[in-house]
Amino acid sequence: AESMARTGATVRGIDLSTKALKVADLHSLESGVTVTYEEIAAEALAARMPASVDVVTCMEMLEHVPDPQSILRACATLVRPGGYVFCSTINRNLKAYLLAVVGAEYVLNMLPRGTHDYDKFITPSELARYARNTGLELVEMRGMTYNPLTQVYALGRDTDVNYLMAFRRLA
Structure with a gap:
């Protein structure tokens, strides 16, 4: 939020x-x-302010809510036609479980134990389907990796664990 406000x-x-x-x-x-x-x-x-913003970001929270499709529907409602919705979340597979849960919560203690529930992780195909169902089209998907030794995040093609998706609201 602050980086966008600075612009x-x-x-x-x-x-x-x-x-x-x-x-x-x-x-x-x-x-x-x-x-x-x-x-x-x-x-x-979204009910109070439909089609009122140009950009909605929904970062690292979809994997924590009971109904991520409802959240994505609200994001699609908030954004104006032609506007963008950006989401980041965690993929659901063995590698993601080992790195995001076992590694981050139990080995490196970067996050409190129990922060993530593997069953709430969302595959890219699921998120893309939720988006299509709400009138959003996928513009781009990128993976995000974290190196705990250098404490640096990087964008790339590896969507096995963390990933971001950019969607555009259709008219």
């Missing part, structure tokens, strides 16, 4: 966690950018 974008961040929103608000104050935060469900915001 001059008007940015609204939403979450259902009051605690997370307070942390985000404090962080944006410290960084000197203006981001409006609101405690609201994506579906409720």
Whole structure:
């Protein structure tokens, strides 16, 4: 949110966690950018503000919600025709389980144990299908890798674990 605000974008961040929103608000104050935060469900915001934004980002949260297709539907409703929805999540396969759950939560202790539920991971084909069902077309998919030794993320072709998808809302 803050990086988009630094480019001059008007940015609204939403979450259902009051605690997370307070942390985000404090962080944006410290960084000197203006981001409006609101405690609201994506579906409720979409009902209140349909077709009102050019870009929606939904990063690293679809694998934590009970109904990711509902979230994607809300994102598609929020964005104007021709606008973009960007999502990132975790693939569902053995490699993703070993790296995102076993490695990150139990071996490296990068995340609290129990952060991820393997059954909620989403394959790229599932996410693309959810998007098609909501009137979004896939523009691009990229993999994202993390090197814990250098603490560097990189975009590439490997979608086995983390991946991002860019969608455009059809008219």
